[in-house]
Amino acid sequence: MTHERNKFDEIQAYITTCFAMGKDIYFLPSILGSLVAHMMLFGRSTTTAKKLAWVNLKCNRQIRSYECGYYIMYWMMTIIRSHYTSGWETRFNMTTPILEKSLKLVRKALAKYLIQLYNSM
Incomplete structure (x- = not known):
């Protein structure tokens, strides 16, 4: 912990x-x-x-069954990079799927990080 x-x-x-x-x-x-x-x-x-x-938020809905981790990572990266601390209702207000292009960026960022981590060991 x-x-x-x-x-x-x-x-x-x-x-x-x-x-x-x-x-x-x-x-x-x-x-x-x-x-x-x-x-x-x-x-x-x-x-x-x-x-x-407690704030009731809407979130993007995934199309396939294996994307949930990428959706979570997408929003984690977005929140951290943009320094969101308030206004959650305006940022989490869509139920449409995240664009495939955006998910590919998340996959590439994760792969790059894991390669760097592996090479540093």
């Missing part, structure tokens, strides 16, 4: 080691300090905690 207290180099080394050992790696988001259960476990007041605001 990695969290915000780890340094980037430590996280990268840990994930690279797990990847090299053939371990399954799962990336799950976590909102530390904002969830009532987490706060209760650490003895913090839940009355002063901010409530989470």
